[in-house]
Amino acid sequence: MFFLKKLTITAVFFLHAISAFAQENNREQDCYITPDFTFQILQQVERKNPNAIKALPACFKSDRKLILKVSLIDPTQFQNASDILKEDENFVRRLLKVSPDILKYASPKLLSDPDFMERATYLSRNALQYADPKLLDNKLFMKKMIVIDSKNYAFASDRLKEISEYAKIAFTDNGALLAFAPEKIKSDRSLAEIAIKSNSSAIEFASEKLKEDEELKKQAEVKTSIKSKEELEDFLRKNYVVEKKKKNLGTTIGNQGKFFPKNQIIDRNYVTKWQRRLDSNDENITEGMRLISADSRNYPILWKEDFHNHPDLIKKIENFFLKHHIDQNTINNLSVTHLWKIKGKPLTFAFNLYLLRDSKDVDLGSGFSDITSLTVIVEKQNKRWEMTVVEVIFDSETKVDVSYQNGHKKYIVWDLYKNDKDDKNPKIIFKVEDRFKEYFEIFEEQKGGKYQMIYRFDFVS
Numbered sequence: 253m254f255f256l257k258k259l260t261i262t263a264v265f266f267l268h269a270i271s272a273f274a275q276e277n278n279r280e281q282d283c284y285i286t287p288d289f290t291f292q293i294l295q296q297v298e299r300k301n302p303n304a305i306k307a308l309p310a311c312f313k314s315d316r317k318l319i320l321k322v323s324l325i326d327p328t329q330f331q332n333a334s335d336i337l338k339e340d341e342n343f344v345r346r347l348l349k350v351s352p353d354i355l356k357y358a359s360p361k362l363l364s365d366p367d368f369m370e371r372a373t374y375l376s377r378n379a380l381q382y383a384d385p386k387l388l389d390n391k392l393f394m395k396k397m398i399v400i401d402s403k404n405y406a407f408a409s410d411r412l413k414e415i416s417e418y419a420k421i422a423f424t425d426n427g428a429l430l431a432f433a434p435e436k437i438k439s440d441r442s443l444a445e446i447a448i449k450s451n452s453s454a455i456e457f458a459s460e461k462l463k464e465d466e467e468l469k470k471q472a473e474v475k476t477s478i479k480s481k482e483e484l485e486d487f488l489r490k491n492y493v494v495e496k497k498k499k500n501l502g503t504t505i506g507n508q509g510k511f512f513p514k515n516q517i518i519d520r521n522y523v524t525k526w527q528r529r530l531d532s533n534d535e536n537i538t539e540g541m542r543l544i545s546a547d548s549r550n551y552p553i554l555w556k557e558d559f560h561n562h563p564d565l566i567k568k569i570e571n572f573f574l575k576h577h578i579d580q581n582t583i584n585n586l587s588v589t590h591l592w593k594i595k596g597k598p599l600t601f602a603f604n605l606y607l608l609r610d611s612k613d614v615d616l617g618s619g620f621s622d623i624t625s626l627t628v629i630v631e632k633q634n635k636r637w638e639m640t641v642v643e644v645i646f647d648s649e650t651k652v653d654v655s656y657q658n659g660h661k662k663y664i665v666w667d668l669y670k671n672d673k674d675d676k677n678p679k680i681i682f683k684v685e686d687r688f689k690e691y692f693e694i695f696e697e698q699k700g701g702k703y704q705m706i707y708r709f710d711f712v713s
Contacts, residue, residue, distance in 0.1 A: 283311035290318065297325045306332045316343060320615055327351035335359060341368050345375070346613060349620075349649040352376035360384060366393045373401060374576045374646045380407035388412070398422050400575060406432040419443050425702075427451030430458065441465070448472050449699045471699075478679070478696075478706070479671065485709055488681070488692055492666065493711045503711060505666070505683050505690045512668040512678075518558060518591035522606050524658060529618040540618030543652040543659040545608040555605050558588045565630060568637045569605070573626075578647050582607060582624055592665045594678055598701065600631040602642075602665045602680055613649050623650040627663040629680065631701035638701030642682065657685045669694065679706070 296304040305313060305322055312318060314334040320343075323330045330338075330347060337343050339359040345368075347354040355363065355372065362368050364384035370393075372379035380388065380397065387393060389409035397404040398421050405413065405422035406429060412418055419437045422429045427450030430438060437443055439459040447454035448471050455463060455472040462468055478484050494506035509516045523546040559566050573583045586605040594600035604627045611620040627642040643663050652659035662685045668678040680695040680703070692709040 283309070283315070285312060285315070285318065290321075293318070294321060294325065297322050297329055300326065302328075305329055310334060313337070317615065319343075320346070323347050323354070324350055324616070327354050328357075330354055331357040333357070338362075341365070345371065346616070346649070348372060348375045348379075350616075350651060352378060355379060355382035358382070363387070366390070370397065370400075371577065373397065373404065375648060377401060377403055380404055383407065385409065391415075394418070395421075402426045402429060405429050410434055413437065416440065416443060420446060423447040423450055423454070425450065427454035428457070430454045431456075433457070435459065438462070441468070444468060445471065450702060451698055451704060453704075478669075478694075481707060484669070484694070484707060487669070488709050489711060492681075492692070505692075505711075508664075508666050508683075510667055515593050515668060516590070516665075517593055518588050518603075520587070520589050522587060522589045522608070524608060526654060526659075541654060542610075542618040543608065543621045544610065553587065554584065555586045555588045556584070558591065564635070565601075565632075565637050568630070568639065569626070569628075572639070573646075576646050578624065582647050586624060586626075590665055592668075592680075594629070594631075594668065594680060595676070598632050600629065600697075602629045603627075604663070604665075611649055616649055619651055619653070620649045621652050621659065623648060623652075623660065625662075627682075629695060629703045631697070631703075633701040640695070640703040642695070653687065655687045657690075661686050663693070666692070 293304055293308075304326075305319070313332065314336050316337065319330065319333045319337055323333075327347065327350065338357060339361050341362055344354065344358045344362060352375070355376075363382055364387050366387060369379060369383050369387060388407055389411060391412060394404070394408045394412050395418060398408070398418055402422040402425035405418065408418065413432065413434050414436050416437070419433060419440075420443060423443060423446045427447035430444065430447040431454075433443075438457060439462065441462060444454070444458040444462050445468060447458075448468060452472045455468060458468070491510055492505050492507050493503055495503050508519075524543055525546050526541050527544050529540050529542045555569075556566055559569075570583055574580075586607050589604045589606045591601060591603040594602055604625065606626075607624045609622040611622050613620065623645050624647045625643070625645040627644070629640040629642065631638050643661070645660075650660055656662075664683045664685070666681045666683040669681055670678050677697055682693045682695065684691050684693055689710070691711065692707075693705050694707040694709070695703045696706045697703050
């Protein structure tokens with residue numbers, strides 16, 4: 253109670269100080285803000301005071317450095333920024349790298365701008381949920397966006413979702429998107445069949461009549477070598493969960509490639525390290541940690557050299573990046589951290605491409621690094637490579653954190669799983685390095701050469 257009372261009194265004094273400060277500065281038309289007062293404002297933001305910048309003079313709400321600092325702490329504060337900043341596409345894009353929900357507060361002008369919203373989807377795949385409804389009903393724009401990323405079908409207007417051509421493009425890549433389709437599409441047998449071939453679980457989202465279609469039900473049958481989740485969980489715990497011998501160290505994941513070491517073609521540790529850094533803002537100097545690449549200890553081999561026997565796959569990956577506006581220099585400098593051959597017929601690989609560089613945006617501070625990462629599963633169907641994206645970071649200023657083992661969330665192929673020696677559909681075991689913990693995600697091949705996650709196993713509560 254005493255703490256709450258003290259906090260309330262502090263907030264009241266702060267608001268009075270802002271009011272007096274605002275009157276004085278409005279009178280003098282002077283927008284200089286002292287480091288002391290900046291510190292008070294940031295303190296209030298950290299305490300979740302919704303009025304921390306709301307009562308500030310208008311000129312302060314247009315101050316890029318102040319609003320950037322405030323929004324990095326609490327993105328919801330951006331709703332009280334000036335209209336000038338809400339309309340500034342470069343400024344909003346910087347904040348979008350930190351918080352995808354910042355688009356809630358961007359200006360209607362930006363949310364209706366096709367070029368801006370397209371680029372926003374490269375930073376956040378859910379960006380179109382905030383787009384202007386008129387843009388989501390624009391046929392040319394939405395067709396382009398669905399081709400770029402099938403997930404964008406979920407954000408199209410109801411009118412456009414009923415266009416068979418758009419649904420076919422989306423369902424061919426991800427059948428589960430049938431869940432977002434209108435009833436007209438869910439009742440279309442040919443489209444439901446496309447969705448089910450892509451993802452057998454799509455039958456759950458078909459119309460009630462099609463759910464009873466015997467042929468479709470047969471196509472939706474999942475032929476899996478996993479007899480039960482309990483058996484799989486027992487296998488993972490028994491073979492990969494390692495109890496640390498030393499006191500208080502708990503458990504961790506080990507024994508990479510225990511059963512299929514010959515399938516591991518490349519295993520390169522992309523060496524990074526944490527470096528102390530002093531950030532200087534105005535008259536304040538703060539100490540931070542930044543994640544940097546230990547270039548002298550990393551492999552100089554570039555990814556195209558590793559894939560020189562598969563020029564068509566190189567082209568596939570390169571086009572994927574170019575389609576998302578990644579520059580050629582970034583693409584060329586990616587390295588393979590791991591590469592596994594999953595099976596030979598059809599030829600299937602799982603791998604990660606990675607590049608870490610210093611942040612290009614100094615105002616974001618030492619907690620950000622420029623990262624490009626692509627973890628994928630590819631399978632060659634006839635002469636075409638089908639690609640399942642497990643995780644991707646597109647040349648983005650990424651907030652890194654010492655809480656993560658490698659600064660940010662990562663997927664690493666750990667091993668393969670077969671029910672018996674005759675199983676021709678090996679499951680891919682990914683170890684996920686997440687904040688404070690590690691866990692497994694198991695991916696399985698679906699019809700058409702695509703893969704999907706079928707199970708997640710957290711061995712630590």
